Amino acid sequence: MAEKHIKKLAKDTAIYGVSSILGKFLNWLLMPFYTFFLSGGPSDYGVVTNLYAWTSMLLVILTYGMETGFFRFANKNKENERDVYGNTMLSVGFTSLIFILLCFVFQTPISNFLDYANHPEYITMMGVTVAIDAFACIPFAYLRYTNRPIKFAVLKMLYVIFNIAFNIFFLVACPWLMHHAPETISWFYNPQCGVGYVLVSNVLATIIQTLILAPHIFIGTFKVDFQVLKPILKYSFPLLILGIAGIMNQNLDKILFPFLRPGELGKTELGIYGATSKIAMVMMMFTQAFRYAYEPFIFAQQKDKNSLKTYADAMKFFILFSLLIFLGMVLYIDIFKFIIQKSFWPGLNVIPIVLMSFIFQGVFFNLSLWYKLTDKTIYGAWFSVLGTIIIVLLNIIFVPKYGYIASAWAAFICYSVVMIVSYYYGQKNMPIRYDLKTIGLYTGVTVLLFVVSLFIETPYIFLNIGLKTVLMIVFLALLVKRDFPLRTIPGINKFFK
DSSP: OHHHHHHHHHHHHHHHHHHHHHHHHHHHTHHHHHHHHOTTTHHHHHHHHHHHHHHHHHHHHHHTTHHHHHHHHHHHTGGGHHHHHHHHHHHHHHHHHHHHHHHHHTHHHHHHHTTOTTOTHHHHHHHHHHHHHHHHHHHHHHHHHTTOHHHHHHHHHHHHHHHHHHHHIIIIIHHHHHHHOGGGTTTTOOTTOTTHHHHHHHHHHHHHHHHHHGGGTSOSOOSOOHHHHHHHHHHHHHHHHHHHHHHHHHHHHHHHHHHHSOHHHHHHHHHHHHHHHHHTHHHHHHHHHHHHHHHHHHHHTTTOTTHHHHHHHHHHHHHHHHHHHHHHHHHTHHHHGGGSOGGGGGGGGGHHHHHHHHHHHHHHHHHTHHHHHTTOHHHHHHHHHHHHHHHHHHHHHHHHHHTHHHHHHHHHHHHHHHHHHHHHHHHHHSOOOOOHHHHHHHHHHHHHHHHHHHTOOOSOHHHHHHHHHHHHHHHHHHHHHHTOOGGGSTTTGGGOO
16 A cells, blocks of 8 residues: 555656656756856856845745645645635735735835845845745645646746746847847847846746636635634744745855855855756755655545555655765766856855755655644744754854855755754654665765765766766666666566566
């Protein structure tokens, strides 16, 4: 039975993964695109990195844990799921509208505080995008709840396609037209806007996506019922603290960086750090795909007698594939570096650190099931607050002297600590027999192969890649020999007994 559920999780992860990984990969390609086409180079990309960090944190605040709250209470009260959905939508929609109004009213003081006094329009565009995204999160959660991953995937992909199209139009097509046929676009295009067109592209893509999503929005009972809404808010509020702390742990370094390293130098360094960290986002793509499938999965499997074994297996395979991605990235960094402009290469040394911190973050998410299933979400909030304290202190102490390398190590230490603490308390409250022997073996082999790869440095790039490929083959051989025999893999199993 546990194997059956794991296969169902793997199938959903694959469907969500195709959209999430493909979508994030296409969005990820915007990073090298920006490094080549933003006229200000690393400095301009530093602005993009900073604004996206703020956007991520604000999105968590405006959804305030209501996605998970919806999953919890829709599964708990299936006969009233439309009431749960409607009240969740009304709550998030109301707070999103208030946020947009505040952004318009306080546009100037906010832009002055963030050192964008010359571009107050950045604040308005960022606010509109975040508010609409927050509102759309609940209908997207409903699609996941009703097991419609394909529809979810298509709608998510539409946003990515429109966003990329608008970016290409404003940053490539418009400058070309301005040079060859200025009369065609001079009535709306301003060459001085620069980074602003990144935000314009986001706003337009978000509006179009939400309009297409509209038929799936108005399917609930839209009548405020505090008997329905109050327990959802009570359950979700600790998740807000958890979410804020979690996203701060991911992005606080990019938010604090301009204050700790002010001026043009700080923006340039932040741009280098943001671009090289973005290369490591391949790991986050996998984690996100897994999360989309795993969160509704754990609530659905809660009553199954083999659920604890299923959760343990899911953790093991998540870590195994994460380590495989880690090795694939660090062993072939000599190839990946060519996707960004050469002026960003000094930051490549942060990639292994960032990758490992993403793995810790994914493990921490896997471990979060115990306090979500036992309604002790306050624990998750405390763990994330602990992580936030660590990352803030380490950034404040070390970034002014050591720059972005200190930010990378701060994230690594933060997630390693919260992962260990969450595991410790999880075993006390909901003991799960994770396969620590297998996890430890693969982790040790991965670290060993990575260390060996650091000594492979010849004048010939193809020789380096060849020798590192041997290391990758060693890991794959262990994986196939121990946990993924070829005879169990569909398609090629007919060739092996």
